[in-house]
Amino acid sequence: MTRAAVFGTGSWGTAYAAVLADGGTPVTMWGRRQAMVDQINAGSNEDYLPGIRLPEGIRATTDPVEAAADADIVVLAVPSQTLRANLAEWAHALPRRAAIVSLMKGVELGTTKRMSEVIAEAGGIEPGRIVVVSGPNLAKEIAQKQPAASVIACIDERIAEMVAEASNPPYFRPYTSGDVIGVELGGAVKNVIALAVGMAEGLGMGDNSKASIITRGLAETSRLGMKLGADPVTFSGLAGVGDLIATCMSPLSRNRTFGLNLGKGMTVDEVVAVTRQTAEGVKSCESILQLAHDHGVSVPIIEQVAAVVHDGRSPKEVVGALMLRALKNEAE
Numbered sequence: 001m002t003r004a005a006v007f008g009t010g011s012w013g014t015a016y017a018a019v020l021a022d023g024g025t026p027v028t029m030w031g032r033r034q035a036m037v038d039q040i041n042a043g044s045n046e047d048y049l050p051g052i053r054l055p056e057g058i059r060a061t062t063d064p065v066e067a068a069a070d071a072d073i074v075v076l077a078v079p080s081q082t083l084r085a086n087l088a089e090w091a092h093a094l095p096r097r098a099a100i101v102s103l104m105k106g107v108e109l110g111t112t113k114r115m116s117e118v119i120a121e122a123g124g125i126e127p128g129r130i131v132v133v134s135g136p137n138l139a140k141e142i143a144q145k146q147p148a149a150s151v152i153a154c155i156d157e158r159i160a161e162m163v164a165e166a167s168n169p170p171y172f173r174p175y176t177s178g179d180v181i182g183v184e185l186g187g188a189v190k191n192v193i194a195l196a197v198g199m200a201e202g203l204g205m206g207d208n209s210k211a212s213i214i215t216r217g218l219a220e221t222s223r224l225g226m227k228l229g230a231d232p233v234t235f236s237g238l239a240g241v242g243d244l245i246a247t248c249m250s251p252l253s254r255n256r257t258f259g260l261n262l263g264k265g266m267t268v269d270e271v272v273a274v275t276r277q278t279a280e281g282v283k284s285c286e287s288i289l290q291l292a293h294d295h296g297v298s299v300p301i302i303e304q305v306a307a308v309v310h311d312g313r314s315p316k317e318v319v320g321a322l323m324l325r326a327l328k329n330e331a332e
């Protein structure tokens with residue numbers, strides 16, 4: 001029988017543990033807080049998924065070796081910017097043949113590496129067993145067992161298929177892919193675009209404005225992705241436009257909500273103070289912008305989001321910066 005470990009007891013780590021357990025795969029979770037681990041062992045995670053009863057088949061521990069022992073699949077679900085430091089502590093615990101699955105949607109600050117690259121480098125894992133999961137998967141809806149689809153990507157598609165088989169309860173439909181770069185990039189960039197859409201909403205803009213940001217945001221994602229070697233087809237799929245729509249439209253999105261608060265006039269520090277969960281786009285807008293600059297790719301929306309979040313520009317100011325640019329062909 002396939003066994004899984006999930007490192008991280010936040011909202012998506014816990015919801016994905018439920019996907020695995022409901023799919024018949026027993027799971028041991030690693031959490032850094034004993035109180036959280038005790039709660040999960042008692043059948044719930046009130047901090048992140050209040051009111052949800054977790055399935056049988058999930059247990060938790062604070063010991064990484066115990067969590068990963070005998071696992072065929074090890075799922076990583078911590079904030080992107082802490083992953084490298086976390087792996088330094090966990091690498092010795094990871095089984096040599098297990099698939100290592102990233103649920104994370106960010107790009108590392110400083111190095112501009114995608115999470116699969118950080119896993120390869122800091123965890124010493126061969127790329128052929130590194131898997132990424134990404135799609136329109138708001139954790140709360142998945143934990144409520146609302147039907148959704150996702151993409152599971154690995155350069156060795158047999159490994160992607162193995163993880164998909166283990167992650168297939170009746171309410172979660174994974175599609176496999178070999179395009180690790182595209183699937184990862186779609187997930188990371190949509191968070192930045194959701195910040196922009198949230199800002200537009202906070203400024204009182206309507207659906208034309210938001211649809212324009214979403215669509216041109218997808219153009220930025222595709223341009224950057226293709227330059228990095230992604231398959232353009234990925235961006236019209238679940239990990240591209242699918243996740244972009246879910247995140248930009250949903251009040252459940254932490255990134256969209258972060259942007260909304262900025263658009264309403266709160267400062268970045270004020271929004272950080274009221275944000276309890278991980279809004280990856282806040283840090284990744286900087287690393288994704290760097291990645292785009294390094295590859296000579298034009299990403300005006302991402303640039304303006306970074307200007308608000310990191311350079312103190314106001315959301316209102318950056319609208320002008322976007323709208324008053326020279327006219328050009330849509331396909332460029």
Ligand SMILES: NC(=O)C1=CN([C@@H]2O[C@H](COP(=O)(O)OP(=O)(O)OC[C@H]3O[C@@H](n4cnc5c(N)ncnc54)[C@H](OP(=O)(O)O)[C@@H]3O)[C@@H](O)[C@H]2O)C=CC1
Nearest residue numbers: 008009010011012013077078082103104105138139277278
């Ligand atoms: N939530 C969602 O709907 C989705 C999220 N994702 C992605 O999944 C990834 C994880 O997000 P999510 O679970 O939502 O995040 P949450 O903010 O809900 O949870 C973060 C988890 O990471 C732990 N953590 C925080 N800092 C550290 C650290 N320094 N070392 C070790 N563990 C740490 C937290 O522990 P503690 O509770 O002790 O602070 C918590 O268990 C992100 O990249 C996100 O973009 C992808 C799809 C859907």
Ligand SMILES: O=C(CO)COP(=O)(O)O
Nearest residue numbers: 135136137138253254255
């Ligand atoms: O990635 C997500 C949905 O697919 C969750 O988005 P947020 O991190 O903005 O909540």
